[in-house]
Amino acid sequence: MLKLYDYVLSGSAYKARLMMAILGAPYEAVPVDFYPGNEHRQPDFLDLNPAGTLPVLVDGDLVLTDSAAILTYLAGKHDPPGTWLPAGDPARLAQVVQWLAFSQSLTATAGAARLHDMINRPLDVEAARAGAHRAFRELERHLTAQAFDGNAFLVADQPTIADIACFPYVALSPDGGIAHDDYPAIRGWLDAVKRLPGFIEMPGIHALHEVRETEPGVVAMAAEAG
């Protein structure tokens, strides 16, 4: 059985959770006390992953310590049609790898700003936010071009692991003081990912809600009270 060393607030660990939920791959979660316990920097965890980062996926003797590697493995193993990782199409595959690399710049900017704002991690937060906006502009431009061609996702006309890798830290960026207001194409893409069958939430990332018929007073009260 797959074993995921997991932290509930980690956007990187959520990439693995989201991919497994979408592919229907069962797994066992091992919660790691990342904060406040710093368990990922203790000897036992460093034995498993000397880099001291989450997530870690273990399958038998295989230990994967990078979320892009984990997504690659999950898609290779649990997606028989091979659309999430288009291994048979060099051009598509290369673009997927390119966006996986890009996703690291999101972790380093928007992800870091979120940890600063949320759990008070020391950081030059203005520089991180500026970096996030640069990355978002690049993403916005690409997604606008994709939308123009009638494509909702990052690569060609299908969702791939590239979307899963880039989604969390873009979706969570308001937690780090980075709004989505200036990025309409990004907002459309976030909604497209949320519509994927098997989509799951995490704190800070909400599923799309069909508009429900509710008593107006109840809505007003919920809004007032929070």
Place this chain on the structure above:
Amino acid sequence: MSETVEKKDPARDEWYAVGISADLRPGEARETILVGEPIDIRREPGGAVIVSKSDGRACPVRERYGHVWTSIGAPDHDLFAIPEADQEGRVLVDVGAVRVRCSPLRAVENFLDIAHFPYVHTDILGAEPQTEVVPYKVHVEEAGDEVWATKVKFFQPQAAKSAEGGIVTDYKYRVPAPTTAILYKTCPPRPGEWDVITIFVQPIAEDLCDVWPWMALFDEDNSLAELIHFQQMIFLQDRSILENQVPKLLPLDPKMEIPTRADMTSVAYRRWLKRRGMTYGAQTAAA
């Protein structure tokens, strides 16, 4: 050195949690801000914790409930009691500070309001369509001057990490200090006892706070990491809501109160704050 007598100020003359005791090892220090004032917290090699202001003046210190407590003023009362903290068999859980761009008073008010459960903690602490809050009792306890809400009942799909399936949970709420809220809830593995879940709110500015959730639970099945993750998941759901509340400050002006719809505990809490003159983080005049 001449002692300057500072004017009494309910926000300054109060105890606040400013760090986790266990995270401050001998010789270690950390800096933070309390009610707008920078403070320095350090543990002497001998074990004692010293809190000082930037001018070097020492602040009073307590170590209780897993946290370091201090005040930048002169509290005329000791830190409130949580008797359950000393009860045999409870796991004490330090959850860690979560920074929230909101008024410290709003953080407390949200914690007291059960009506948000189905909408904010969907399928965990509440679920539609079971959104009704049956009327309960609210009173201000004279002795300790604390706000209490009792006999609160609510249907919950997963009331605690230790709950299997949906149950009707009994709640009690207690506000022993303006920025501390304690809830007592039915404890699935130990009928007759109450789990204790608190938030200790450290005001940094009127619209910024560090929230230190802390728990004293009966739970033998879950690891500490699992209990922390559960509470962080819940509190981070609140954070998204809290950061988007309008107005930012808690309205205490009578003209701005919304007595019909607002939750009863919230009304009692706001009146109690006003009576104590606790206006830090509050909006006292209609803007």
